[in-house]
Amino acid sequence: MANPKRKISRSKRDMRRANWFSSMKPSQLITCDNCGEKKLPHRACPSCGYYQGKNIFIPKNA
């Protein structure tokens, strides 16, 4: 069986793991054209129910 020749040092291990967190990015938000709330792009606005100038659904807490 093929095995690692050397033990991975704590330094190497931690350097590998450190990149995972820094690679996480917050989701990109845009402002809704209708109500000005922040929303995810390419989706109907959850706060006003509008998408591309059209009302798609009526939000519950309107």
Added chain:
Amino acid sequence: MRHRKKGNHLSRTSSHKTALMRNLAAQVIEHKEIKTTHAKAKELRGYVERLITYGKKGTVHHRRLAFKFLQDKQAVNSLFEEVAPSFENRNGGYTRIIKLGNRKGDNAPISLFQLVGFEKISDKAAAKAEKDKKKVAKKEKAAKETETKAQESAAEEPATQAEPEAPAEEKEAEKEDEEKKED
């Protein structure tokens, strides 16, 4: 190899997937728009577009082809009599998929599947906006009337003028109650 394997089986057996698509297509034709997961909506689009093309051709043969898939007489009827004629001047692109966000519980992306030209909500929203406007106007009116009434009573004018206003106000109050019930 994945060569020429199109489409998504949605983690179902072939028959299960066909049944799912039948149900969803019949529901779309009945209700004009449905909420479903984005993957199902994308898969459904091809089936519904094909059915509408059958409807536009409108022959008995195409009616049978549509029934073969839908297995639902009412859906076939409304497809041929109601849905397809409205797409007479549209060459494809009969459906629209709008992403709504992720579902609570399993975080599945949910979409709205619409038949183009059959959007219901915009009408509803317009009606609701008008209702709200009316409500606001009524409230303002009522407030004004109470003000004027107060002024009149202060001026000690004859009661004959104040009387016809009172029943009207009561009626408006009743109407508002009705509207609240409707909501």
